[in-house]
Amino acid sequence: MNEHLKKINTLIDGFDAETHSALQAISKTKKYKKGEFLLYQGEVCKSSFWIEEGITRKYYMNEKKEVTTELLFKHDLAVAFSSYVSNQPSREFIQAITDVTVSCMDKNAFQHLKINHPQLIQLDLLMTEYYTMWLERRLFEFHTLSAMEKYKLILKEQPDFIRHIPLTYIASYLGISLETLSRVRTKI
The missing domain is CATH 2.60.120.10 (Jelly Rolls)
Structure with a gap:
């Protein structure tokens, strides 16, 4: 890109x-x-x-x-x-x-x-x-990509911005539930 x-x-x-x-x-x-x-x-x-x-x-x-x-x-x-x-x-x-x-x-x-x-x-x-x-x-x-891979990718590509995005938006963007995103985040 x-x-x-x-x-x-x-x-x-x-x-x-x-x-x-x-x-x-x-x-x-x-x-x-x-x-x-x-x-x-x-x-x-x-x-x-x-x-x-x-x-x-x-x-x-x-x-x-x-x-x-x-x-x-x-x-x-x-x-x-x-x-x-x-x-x-x-x-x-x-x-x-x-x-x-x-x-x-x-x-x-x-x-x-x-x-x-x-x-x-x-x-x-x-x-x-x-x-x-x-x-x-x-x-x-x-x-x-798995939920973990998708989340890691966004962390890699936009590390400075991720903290400004509400978790509900991130979960929706990744096509996963908020609960799944929480589990993914605890493993990183």
């Missing part, structure tokens, strides 16, 4: 000045407090959120129970992808777990810019590839 991020950064670094300026003009830095929502279920996702600082989660409601599908950290893209692409209401919420700073980009403005700035088409493709690879990895891990 880091190699793909390097490709994205190299592409952006190579943008001509006009493309850089155009992209900057439609990118807005926004801050969200812990608990605030970047997107509500039922809204159309009209923006992408590149996380600069903090942690967000994506979740949906299932029989009055929150199911966390993604935990997103610095350099992750927070977007309700199918809503973003299809212009349909989102099935998910995106919520700040900690105070969060994001670079927010309006989808329509970005689509319009791609007409006159072809480098942005390549950026769009690389970002979609990055998200798809992340999602494929997440699905593979979800279905092949």
Whole structure:
């Protein structure tokens, strides 16, 4: 994944000045407090959120129970992808777990810019590839790793942030009960 991020950064670094300026003009830095929502279920996702600082989660409601599908950290893209692409209401919420700073980009403005700035088409493709690879990895891990392996992986990849995430969110994200997570944590 880091190699793909390097490709994205190299592409952006190579943008001509006009493309850089155009992209900057439609990118807005926004801050969200812990608990605030970047997107509500039922809204159309009209923006992408590149996380600069903090942690967000994506979740949906299932029989009055929150199911966390993604935990997103610095350099992750927070977007309700199918809503973003299809212009349909989102099935998910995106919520700040900690105070969060994001670079927010309006989808329509970005689509319009791609007409006159072809480098942005390549950026769009690389970002979609990055998200798809992340999602494929997440699905593979979800279905092949044990509860212990999943928890160790998140500890390894995000050791500084794990203490900021409520255990109920972690258990839901890992697809295990809170009781199973407690047993896993006592063995580490």
